[in-house]
Amino acid sequence: MTTAPGTSLRITIPELASLLRPALLRLTRIVRNQRVDLSVTLTQLSAMWTLEKRGPMSAGELANCERVQPPSMTKVLANLEERGLVRREVHPTDRRQAIIAITPEGVTLLDSERRSRDAWLTQQLGTLTAEERALLQKVIPIFDKLAAQ
Amino acid sequence: MTTAPGTSLRITIPELASLLRPALLRLTRIVRNQRVDLSVTLTQLSAMWTLEKRGPMSAGELANCERVQPPSMTKVLANLEERGLVRREVHPTDRRQAIIAITPEGVTLLDSERRSRDAWLTQQLGTLTAEERALLQKVIPIFDKLAAQ
């Protein structure tokens, strides 16, 4: 099963699916557990990160970005709001919608979390070759494409 | 610092970490939910798949393969055993250890699960280009390396 650099044995698409799925699952388990500040989980961090990157948006829109169902996002937001890391405002013209925004406290936490929390993954990535990292970078948009359903 | 043909812009390692983490999280969420037979979860399936691929092993060894703590594996195995999908035997020389093996029923379920459950991912992978699939295939061992801690 060894492959020379740059070449790979051809496998079928279902075989690729069978290999990719558990590999994803295991790596995500590890990444999820690399927490320095135990008060913020990966799920919460990812939601905050999206809010920071894309700006304020409705709860439903955020759930869609994060690929979770609305009730799941409700829970995450309740937790974050309670701690003052995000705030909600009513939509100016549609009072059903809650517009969620990250707070300055949220941004501050995000910065320090990112520095400390990324430490493990950053360190791990540092052990790879530049080619392997380039490969990872190229695969991210493919993941996004797959996750887009 | 040469740029190989086909590579994208170079980013820093922490930036790569910040991009990779949420991409992983979101794709795993989607993949986890693609269940045809609702009775078997991705976590259970992955454990069974490892047993099938690597053969019988102790509960602790399996937990290690799957990157979970022993009590988490205990739960998974209790569920699988109850349904006759795995069986346990006591270790011939060390009666503390439980040697776990997949049963013929487990293999059967795994086969049909793989066919049906992989349907979504297989279909999604089919929408990618051959180059993108080759990239995914090459990235799997890198994931395994990262997950190995």
Add this chain to the structure above:
DNA sequence: TATTGTTATACTCTATAACTATA
């Protein structure tokens, strides 16, 4: 009547701490 979001409920996933049995 349709849409946005929340509440109610339930189950899986996962961990840490404490315990049991065996070595």
Add this chain to the structure above:
DNA sequence: TATAGTTATAGAGTATAACAATA
């Protein structure tokens, strides 16, 4: 005393179904 595994406990993550408020 050390190791393998289980039990006890707890919380996060996530979903579906039912509901409320608003459009």
